[in-house]
Amino acid sequence: MSTDQHRATAAAILPLVGGPDNIGSIAHCMTRLRIGLHDRSLVDDEALRALPAVLGVVEDDTYQIVLGPGAVARVTPEFEALVAEGRRGTPPAAPPATATAPPPAAEPVTARQLAQRGAALKAAQAARNATPVKLALRRVANIFVPLIPALIGCGIIAGLNGLLVNTGRLPAVVPALAAIASGFMSLIAVFVGLNTAKEFGGTPVLGGAVAAIIVFPGVAKIDAFGHHLAPGQGGVLGALAAALLAVQVEKWCRTWVPEALDSLVTPTLTVLVAGLATLFGLMFVAGAVASAIGSFATWLLQYGGAFAGLVLGGLFLPLVMLGLHQALIPIHTTLIEQTGHTVLLPILAMAGAGQVGAALAVYCRLPRNRSIRTTVKSALPAGLLGVGEPLIYGVSLPLGRPFVTACVGGAAGGAFVGLCHQLGIAFGSTAIGPSGWALFPLLDGSSGMGLTVAVYAGGLGVGYLVGFAATYFFGLTRRMLTDLNAGPGSIPATEQQASEAAMA
Known part of the structure; x- marks a missing residue:
């Protein structure tokens, strides 16, 4: 699909979600354009589903338009540009005839009824999902979903590198591919820390700074309660916990530190308090939990086999x-x-x-x-x-x-x-x-x-x-x-x- 087609898709979507002034936020994941709406009633669900490029819609904490992998990453910036133009008073370009929705009368009645029932079920499920536990899980998902593109890219490169190693081909390229594939994973804790602080209202770089302690090679020299730490101990779970703690310390500091000293005292205390707690507590606990997860997954499939797969898949x-x-x-x-x-x-x-x-x-x-x-x-x-x-x-x-x-x-x-x-x-x-x-x-x-x-x-x-x-x-x-x-x-x-x- 060309750039013009991506822009045409974005232009077709924009009026059907209420126009630029109805858009509160724009983001995307692997397959969905996620839109924060000011007024949900302005959305034309049936017309959206009828667009050729739209694979479906899902209503959750945001209004999500399923465009599919690849397409969503190209349509989203065009959509953002059209929203910005609309807010400046520039009307979005009219979509070509191929991108517009057919008139409702042309849509088969039964398909429309199924879509309406699906929308009703989704709305009911979304209401049931608005519990504290499920809302917390969504926030955790918001931390990790932005990392998926890098995980995919590095994963495919790692697979290609493994193929070259097994076949003995291009030996000079193998170290370079290994570095490219492993670099992100060696620092994934830092990215988790950044996203955690951002999601829970803290300063992202402070969350990343505390999480970076986990992967710092120098932690191997630290003797905590008679045990030496290992770089990476606790992994992403430790980074998540460390950054959450950093957010709480930062918010606590802002309640009593004078504004004149805030830029000096708050970041220092945040990194120091959360960092010490990470080194002398969180890394041990998170490391034990991570090891238990790995051991349980191995045990589950080694001994549970077909039954475990049946339950998980079903x-x-x-x-x-x-x-x-x-x-x-x-x-x-x-x-x-x-x-x-x-x-x-x-x-x-x-x-x-x-x-x-x-x-x-x-x-x-x-x-x-x-x-x-x-x-x-x-x-x-x-x-x-x-x-x-x-x-x-x-x-x-x-x-x-x-x-x-x-x-x-x-x-x-x-x-x-x-x-x-x-x-x-x-x-x-x-x-x-x-x-x-x-x-x-x-x-x-x-x-x-x-x-x-x-x-x-x-x-x-x-x-x-x-x-x-x-x-x-x-x-x-x-x-x-x-x-x-x-x-x-x-x-x-x-x-x-x-x-x-x-x-x-």
Whole structure:
């Protein structure tokens, strides 16, 4: 997609979210444009979903427009520029005809109803997710999500370097690639400290300064309570705790330090107090927790095998719905920091495979419902690449039963990968973020790349097949098939209640 097309997409989105004056904040993650809105009622959800470049919308603490990996990083700066122009009084350029939404009347009725039901379910879930624990998990996720692009880039370079080492090719290049791949990971604690302080209202550089203590080689000379520290001990968990403490110390200082002395006293006390607590407490505690996480993950797959994979793969979609999947981000990062990859992510990715299989079954079972089949076809490529929101909120979740059978497919794929781990074919992902087919370049294992890729592909295949079969035979009742195959029309209230009860 060219720059003009990215700008056209941004120009098409802007009026549908209320224009420049309705935008409070703009950010993006791996797949979504995240917008803070002043007035939610000004957003035209249906028109947004109808845009060719939009894969779906998700409402959470921000309004999130799913554009897909790659595209979102290019559309976001164009969107920011158009918002800035609009606030200066320059109207955004009108989007070309290919980027505008079709008139609502042209959209099939059934697809619109599914989208409305998906939006209602999302809104209800967002309200349930506004608990202190889940809000805290979101803030933790906000710390780690900005690090994902660097994790992906360094992970792929590390995989390429490993391939060169194993084949003995380009030996002169290997040290350079090793330095490029490892540099970020050696200092990831500093970036976690910066983002933590920023997220919780402190001065980012002070959070980074305290977190930097953890990776400083000189800590090996410190004897704390009869034990010598190791550089990196505690890792990202220690950095997170250290920066949180620094934020609290900084805020406490600002309550009593005179303004004339603030620039000298506050940063000094913040770094000193939080630094001492990090050296003589937090590094030990966080190090023990990080070691326990690594040991438990290894034990879980070594002895739990297929059962552990079944549970992880089957429950991941519900965890996403509940917002609890964000608690896994620091765990993934800790495992990557310890071993170079996270063994959990390939198993959790099987949930997306079950979702794809379920969507394909819905497509096959509804031959006369052009609207739902069109939704499936448009969302399927993104689903294969691990972007599951369009299929979840546009197809399976509003229908109810297919969401459950998609979880069954994810459980089967997870059980397959877990069984292979138990048999000694252990592998993981060198980065977090991608899923589905997009995870192949990030796979890393001790059994060789060929076998690793084969097992992961086998897990995806099992997830596709079981998700398809479970949905084909059990995902749609006779009443649902009759109503949904009758052509454009409404889903009866009794069937809506039945599907919602099945989902619950």
